[in-house]
Amino acid sequence: MMKNFNMLMFLHVTIMGTIMSLSANNWLTIWTGLEISIMSIMPMIPNNNFLSSEASVKYFMIQSISSSMMMLGVLLLLINSKIEYQMILTSSMMLKMGIAPFHNWILEMIESVELMIMFLLLTLMKIAPLNMISYLMFKNNLFIMTSLLVGSVFGLNQMSLRKMMCYSSIFNMSFMLASISTNSIWWFYMGTYSLMLISILFILSKMKINYINQLSLNEEKMSSKMNIWLAMLSMGGMPPMMGFMLKLMVIQMMMSSKEFLISIIMIMSSVLVMFYYLRLSFVSILFASSSMKWKAFSTVKSSSWIIMINIFMMPLLLMLKT
Template identity: 35%
Template sequence: MYKMNKKKLFLFLMIISSMMVVSSTSWLSMWVGMEINLMMNIPFLFTNKSKEMSEKIMIYFLIQVMGSTLMLTVITTKNFCLEYKNLMNLILSMSMMIKLGIPPFHLWMPEMLNKLNWNIMMVMMTLQKINPLVMMVQLMSQNSIMPTIMITSASLGSIMGMNQLSLNKLMAFSSMNHMSWIMMSSFMMNNMWIKYFIIYSLINYSLCYTLNKMNVFYMNQMSTNTDMKTKIMFSLMMMNLGGFPPMPGFMLKWMVMEWMANSGFMTIMTIMLASSMITLVFYLRMMYMNTMVSSLNFKFKMIKMNKNMFLMFIMNMVMPMMILI
């Protein structure tokens, strides 16, 4: 009970630090908020005192410190290097890409997220991305390299997830692909990226809750003993995450594609759309393993859909439509 209360306290302080970053008016106060967030996230990640968990925490800490060091260096020298303003903005964007795990600075994220429990995975893929995204959005229009980063993130996030058997790694590469769509939607002047991120967070939360209840971490465990209602519900949630029409996740990508077509980003739109089709392949693999393949091992208890799982399904399917409207 005491350990659970400590986890809630650290989570609350992470939310407060994220609010501090969002409401900040200077780069330095943003940096302070991000450091508070990092210090609160380290004890939150500790689920056990194993050597493997200690290595993951150390990798995460060193990577985040590297990004924070680059950010602080740019903030302190930006006013003295006005003739290199574009370079400073590029380095500042790179520091946020390191924190977000966006290609080509992504190698740490799949390994770090592998074998973590689904509750921590949900926090890492949603709450911990708010602070770097807020800074990335403010720098988006000042960097000409951003379209290249979006193409790289969409392509690698889809291709590298093809041969993954670990569901944690698969969700990490899926997050990279969605980050490209979020960054592209930030070019729109109507705060579309906020709606995209909120809906993406809702979908991820409901999926992580369902996978936690099913207690699966690898692809071959998807054939677990679940009732047909749970199988259908999980399949619809996976189609929603993949942007399969006519799901709410597809409506998001449709609006971003419409804006890209009207703005002349036809090449980028084609590559990102092709990458989304590739991500559908490993989503469909999970759906096939869950729905079509039956487990012959009956020593585990049959998992049935309960009230909380049904609420997660409503959150996944209905609430995104309410936000879009």
């Protein structure tokens, strides 16, 4: 009980630090909120895995380096230095979020943390740095293209679902960076991506799956396999799932901004991401299965919530967009 109370307390302080950074009007308060979030999530990282303590120390070192870079950029800003302080501030935030090419640290620690901490690292801990980047007038095209290529290409040869989710997060972060100039778009993208990610992690936790080959060997009900199948298709961006609407919205924005090179890279890399999510879908629903898929939802009524969200969300998003 005490452990649960401590986890709840640290989670609340982490959320409080993020809110503090979002509502701040000066760089010092933003830095303070970021440090509160970092110090609060660190006690939640250690678990029964013997590598979790190493992951906690690694996370502390990386975040300390990025915070030092941020304070250096703020000092250069305050003294009106000719050094490009916006580049230093942006690089510190990219390192803090684990965006390519600063992504190796999050890939190494993601295997040893619990799924709830993984969700926090990939969603909540990236909101405040993204909001800070939106304050800077710095072109992020290099980081966007690098994240698109790294997240799509390097995810093809992964057998670990955790690392695949991490590469997918890097890929989706590039779409958020591309729309960082419009707060309503990247906030909506982050919220919808968080909904898709938590649905996948909930199913993986329930089925106790960590690797691709476990998808075909598990003895779960067909309704559970259908749920993970639809969640994977939505995360990959298969129309008419809601994940497709997010990517379409950002690509349309980039085309209207005359960013044709980034738009082409987005489209080509989205095909690669769709490929490895389709591979997961085939393994989970087609192989080693002799039952008829269209009867999966006729027996369990509670298993249809994912298909309802994924399919019927896209017409609603189109209505809101217009």
